[in-house]
Amino acid sequence: MKPAPFDYYAPETLEQAVALLEKLENEDVDAKIIAGGQSLMPMLNLRMARPDALVDLGKIKTLDYIRQENGTIVIGAMTSKRAAEDSTLLRDRQPLLHAATGHIGHRQIRNQGTVGGSFAHADPAAEYGAVAQALGMEMVVVGPDGERIIPADEFYLSFLTTDIDATEVLTEVRAPIMPDNTGWAFQEVCRRKGDLAMAGTAVTLRLEAGSCAEVVIAVFGVNATAARLPEAEQVVNGQAPGEAIFAQAGEAAAAALDEPIADVHATADYRRSLIATLVKRCLAEAVERCA
Amino acid sequence: MTSTIPKLPQDMPVTSPRYVGKEVKRIEDPGLVTGRTEFIDNLKLPGMAHAAILRTPHPHARIIRVDASAAEQLPGVVAVLTGEDIKRWCNVGATSPEGWGSTPMAVEKVRFVGEPVAAVAAISRYVAEDALELIEVEYELLEAVTNPEEAQAPNAPKLFEHNASNVILDRNYTWGDVDRVFAEADHVYTEKFRWNRVGANPMETSGCVCQWDVVNNSLTCYGSYQTPGFIALGRAASLNLPSNRVKVVAHPHGGSFGGKGGPRGTDIAALLSRKADGKPVKYIEDRVEYLLAGAGQSWDRYYQASLAVKADGTLVGLKVNLVDDQGAGAEGYGTISAAKPLAAFTGCYTIEAAQYDLKLVATNRAPTYPYRGYGPPPHNFVLESMVDIAARDLGMDAAQIRRMNYIAPDQFPYTIPSGNEYDSGRYEVVLDKVIAMANYREMRELQVKARTEGRLLGIGIVNTVEPGVFDWNAYSTVGVPGVGVPEGVKVSIDILGQITVTVGFALEGQGQYTLAAQLVADYFGVEMESVRVTYASTDIAPPHFGHGGSRLGVAISGAIMGACNKIEEKFRLVSAALMQCEPEQIELMDGHLRVKGMPGAEMHIAQVAGTMLGRSDLLPPGMEPCPEASFVWTAPDRNEPDEQGRCKSYLTAANACHIAMVEVDRDTGVTDVLKYFIVDDCGTRLNPATVEGQIQGGVAQGVGAVLYEEYVYAADGQPLVSLFSDYLLPGIHEVPMTEKGALETPSPVTPLGAKGCGEGAIHTTPATIMCAINDAIHPLGIQITETPASPNRLWQLLQEVR
Numbered sequence A: 001m002k003p004a005p006f007d008y009y010a011p012e013t014l015e016q017a018v019a020l021l022e023k024l025e026n027e028d029v030d031a032k033i034i035a036g037g038q039s040l041m042p043m044l045n046l047r048m049a050r051p052d053a054l055v056d057l058g059k060i061k062t063l064d065y066i067r068q069e070n071g072t073i074v075i076g077a078m079t080s081k082r083a084a085e086d087s088t089l090l091r092d093r094q095p096l097l098h099a100a101t102g103h104i105g106h107r108q109i110r111n112q113g114t115v116g117g118s119f120a121h122a123d124p125a126a127e128y129g130a131v132a133q134a135l136g137m138e139m140v141v142v143g144p145d146g147e148r149i150i151p152a153d154e155f156y157l158s159f160l161t162t163d164i165d166a167t168e169v170l171t172e173v174r175a176p177i178m179p180d181n182t183g184w185a186f187q188e189v190c191r192r193k194g195d196l197a198m199a200g201t202a203v204t205l206r207l208e209a210g211s212c213a214e215v216v217i218a219v220f221g222v223n224a225t226a227a228r229l230p231e232a233e234q235v236v237n238g239q240a241p242g243e244a245i246f247a248q249a250g251e252a253a254a255a256a257l258d259e260p261i262a263d264v265h266a267t268a269d270y271r272r273s274l275i276a277t278l279v280k281r282c283l284a285e286a287v288e289r290c291a
Numbered sequence B: 001m002t003s004t005i006p007k008l009p010q011d012m013p014v015t016s017p018r019y020v021g022k023e024v025k026r027i028e029d030p031g032l033v034t035g036r037t038e039f040i041d042n043l044k045l046p047g048m049a050h051a052a053i054l055r056t057p058h059p060h061a062r063i064i065r066v067d068a069s070a071a072e073q074l075p076g077v078v079a080v081l082t083g084e085d086i087k088r089w090c091n092v093g094a095t096s097p098e099g100w101g102s103t104p105m106a107v108e109k110v111r112f113v114g115e116p117v118a119a120v121a122a123i124s125r126y127v128a129e130d131a132l133e134l135i136e137v138e139y140e141l142l143e144a145v146t147n148p149e150e151a152q153a154p155n156a157p158k159l160f161e162h163n164a165s166n167v168i169l170d171r172n173y174t175w176g177d178v179d180r181v182f183a184e185a186d187h188v189y190t191e192k193f194r195w196n197r198v199g200a201n202p203m204e205t206s207g208c209v210c211q212w213d214v215v216n217n218s219l220t221c222y223g224s225y226q227t228p229g230f231i232a233l234g235r236a237a238s239l240n241l242p243s244n245r246v247k248v249v250a251h252p253h254g255g256s257f258g259g260k261g262g263p264r265g266t267d268i269a270a271l272l273s274r275k276a277d278g279k280p281v282k283y284i285e286d287r288v289e290y291l292l293a294g295a296g297q298s299w300d301r302y303y304q305a306s307l308a309v310k311a312d313g314t315l316v317g318l319k320v321n322l323v324d325d326q327g328a329g330a331e332g333y334g335t336i337s338a339a340k341p342l343a344a345f346t347g348c349y350t351i352e353a354a355q356y357d358l359k360l361v362a363t364n365r366a367p368t369y370p371y372r373g374y375g376p377p378p379h380n381f382v383l384e385s386m387v388d389i390a391a392r393d394l395g396m397d398a399a400q401i402r403r404m405n406y407i408a409p410d411q412f413p414y415t416i417p418s419g420n421e422y423d424s425g426r427y428e429v430v431l432d433k434v435i436a437m438a439n440y441r442e443m444r445e446l447q448v449k450a451r452t453e454g455r456l457l458g459i460g461i462v463n464t465v466e467p468g469v470f471d472w473n474a475y476s477t478v479g480v481p482g483v484g485v486p487e488g489v490k491v492s493i494d495i496l497g498q499i500t501v502t503v504g505f506a507l508e509g510q511g512q513y514t515l516a517a518q519l520v521a522d523y524f525g526v527e528m529e530s531v532r533v534t535y536a537s538t539d540i541a542p543p544h545f546g547h548g549g550s551r552l553g554v555a556i557s558g559a560i561m562g563a564c565n566k567i568e569e570k571f572r573l574v575s576a577a578l579m580q581c582e583p584e585q586i587e588l589m590d591g592h593l594r595v596k597g598m599p600g601a602e603m604h605i606a607q608v609a610g611t612m613l614g615r616s617d618l619l620p621p622g623m624e625p626c627p628e629a630s631f632v633w634t635a636p637d638r639n640e641p642d643e644q645g646r647c648k649s650y651l652t653a654a655n656a657c658h659i660a661m662v663e664v665d666r667d668t669g670v671t672d673v674l675k676y677f678i679v680d681d682c683g684t685r686l687n688p689a690t691v692e693g694q695i696q697g698g699v700a701q702g703v704g705a706v707l708y709e710e711y712v713y714a715a716d717g718q719p720l721v722s723l724f725s726d727y728l729l730p731g732i733h734e735v736p737m738t739e740k741g742a743l744e745t746p747s748p749v750t751p752l753g754a755k756g757c758g759e760g761a762i763h764t765t766p767a768t769i770m771c772a773i774n775d776a777i778h779p780l781g782i783q784i785t786e787t788p789a790s791p792n793r794l795w796q797l798l799q800e801v802r
């Protein structure tokens, strides 16, 4: 369990990193960015990833921040998930993103792993995938041609694949502040605490004159990427909250999925059923938060 | 000189024990918590090379050709080992039933994914792994059999072509008049069970540094070995060396639980060293290697059981049919685990007749190895589930049916149908105690209320007997050559009165070094801190076995008491001469040799030892100036098994009762363990903190086996589990912090009355949680009979009754 040989670079500025990535790309060197290493290191050690070169972002000090800018929370890509977890700004102004962070792995992994790395890695079971879809987040990438802003629904392409180009660095993720009158919920089912989820759901909604409005339902852990499920949202929008309608939304969500992933922990049918349950439960929890 | 070993702590030569029976701090811990304890991976020898092993990706294949020439050319490579070397230098492992062993590396065919086919030693593990990629192996793929049913089919491919079939052992044990008992019973309950493969997973995998001395043709192996003497003997047999030419130096290791019995890596490293002209070679098994093909897989079982019961709930007969998937051969001790249940086959009950149909089958899964508990955890899951099935049908409470079938305190020593003798116990007192602790009645009320709310709340109440202190005779019945299990120590007192205890086993985590210090300190009335416990390698250690079979605590107590007693006898003679009286007038008490009835006439042990070494002129004639003694303890009165496998195998019978409350989520199938209570009676608790640690650790492994862990194989024989993200060990969030109580019914047959206590919790926990889950879901008309009760599995069952 030792990686195959690779060259190692540790640029000190974003500009150097981008220039380096461009140079390596031009030389046909297969280069990979390494941030916290929590996903990449195991893949290197198992020789499942065998890049020719690693570009370590660890020395770039300008990508570590959590700030509020106008109506948006912006997080530097190299911010640790632990910092996000401990951020009172995030807790108070974007509680869904904050709650999801606490579900990612264990304290040790959140210490070392970065926020940007979790987005860039695009694991189908990554909590941030569903949060990005639910909140309509934006990802900022910088490449040789400058900055690009990618909306969540264009960012995730497939299993472990994003729209970030080989010469680009993810520098920042942006989430809108949670409006005051919005209820939210985040739930997942894991085999053990800290494991990648077998299925999970993020919900936001508002109550307008006793009816559910602006219902957003996003799921993760079941298909190649996290996804919003408008089919399920429609079931609830405009309806008075209640167990029956939430159950119906759950069924609609389960039906709207692509054929779910199957592995040693969960069959496709089981994952589908978990989504039905989680959507139902998250809707109830989100409504409770509205009150 | 005969030795008298104290039967209870109060019989020790001390006014009142200061350490024995107390929660003393472990002397092992300062080294562990400061990171100074030397684990095998810390060891660096001059010129040392690093090994990596090429493992086959095929479950069953013939090896046509191995070409390692490119690997040999890679700069940094020191030696390459292939099947050709094995053929030349190696024997089939001696620890298997005849005809079922294999070599440490495949020679002609591979029989499971992960079996070694070549190995490299290089200047670093990185280079060694690079070199592995250059080795070409050509295979002819063979059809694989991946479960016992396939393996027993008439035209099934055979793993070992020299054998008649894939059946390693097929035998029936009948104890008592089973037919009559079943015919006369009012009810016979029959059920099938499946226990999926789980196993030992210590934090530290196996590792070693081996050095072949090409001048003396001898071998030294440093490593994380659980049973050093036994490993040494095995290497001699496997590597064609005289037994006194193998020296094993066991290092402190990060747990074992039976999983450090896999010697393949050691043999491979040893032969790489031989090929590299005696350069030391380190091999550290990585986690993938451990999970795929280490010694971490056990108990892959298909059961059918029948329980014969009278109308009033009296249990009278038990039949168990076990088909055990041993994996690719029987090289480890998988066979033994199938035989261990003989030591407590009928549990806590007065069941009069029993039958065991045992079939061990070879398949193309990884070979199975010992795991803590060694076989009873699945057996108890079956037995206790059957008792609950009977109770439910008879409308009896789970506690009540157990209570009325207990062996009573005045029936001990009690011989069970399968031949073992239980030494002592008070099962009903244990039950009452745990029922009171758990507030069992209130739990049942809670359950009634939960059910009316549609919640699936269940209570499991399970009791077991933990056989402790195994001996050579326990396993000969399944064709495994008997090895003795002596445990020896040397106790030495130096000229300044400082005491050293020399043992033959390394730190493994259970605190036996602390126990040794406690015992010696109380025996000689000195501070525990002044007793040093030191490890001796196999070439100089007294005969020893080491950890295993819930025996070392008892065995080391016997050995230390015996050695101390021998020193006491010598000191009596010396001090009698010095104080001019008869040896019979002298007694040892609180560290002094005293003349009975003459207050003030006494010598401290340090004075006696000092005189002995420093003033030989003052010794009685013929007295050797040696204030030290060795003693090798082994269990008394063990006998040979009869034709039905019956013998006095395990010396002690501890007993425990667990109560768990669980809730099953009806929608997700997730089980939550809400409460967990334990009362355990393992006789005298020499160090109560250690006993509690053993129990909590066993609970953790029990929770793992029953809810999380499973080695999953695909139908084609490919293992689907090779990482800890797939093989799920329970973490701190998953293991309930149990509430524990104790009862102490001393063993009448062991030193100080202690019983084996290392395995009782893993014997009991899986059954307890499984019974609780079934108690939760049975109102829906379903039951789960397969482990682990994973969310997916339970959800599947719950779907059937939606």
Ligand SMILES: Cc1cc2nc3c(=O)[nH]c(=O)nc-3n(C[C@H](O)[C@H](O)[C@H](O)COP(=O)(O)OP(=O)(O)OC[C@H]3O[C@@H](n4cnc5c(N)ncnc54)[C@H](O)[C@@H]3O)c2cc1C
Residues within 6 Å of the ligand: A032, A033, A034, A035, A036, A037, A038, A039, A040, A041, A057, A077, A078, A103, A104, A105, A106, A109, A112, A113, A114, A115, A116, A117, A118, A120, A121, A123, A125, A126, A127, A128, A164, A168, A169, A170, A171, A194, A195, A196, A197
């Ligand atoms: C035991 C364990 C449990 C875990 N549980 C969870 C869990 O429950 N949920 C979850 O979501 N994750 C989980 N993870 C994964 C963890 O969250 C990783 O930290 C995260 O996926 C990657 O972040 P990183 O900083 O470690 O990135 P790295 O591992 O260094 O990189 C991951 C990938 O992202 C790319 N990358 C990283 N940063 C950038 C950037 N700024 N620009 C462009 N590309 C970049 C890398 O090239 C690489 O391909 C777990 C990991 C472990 C070891």
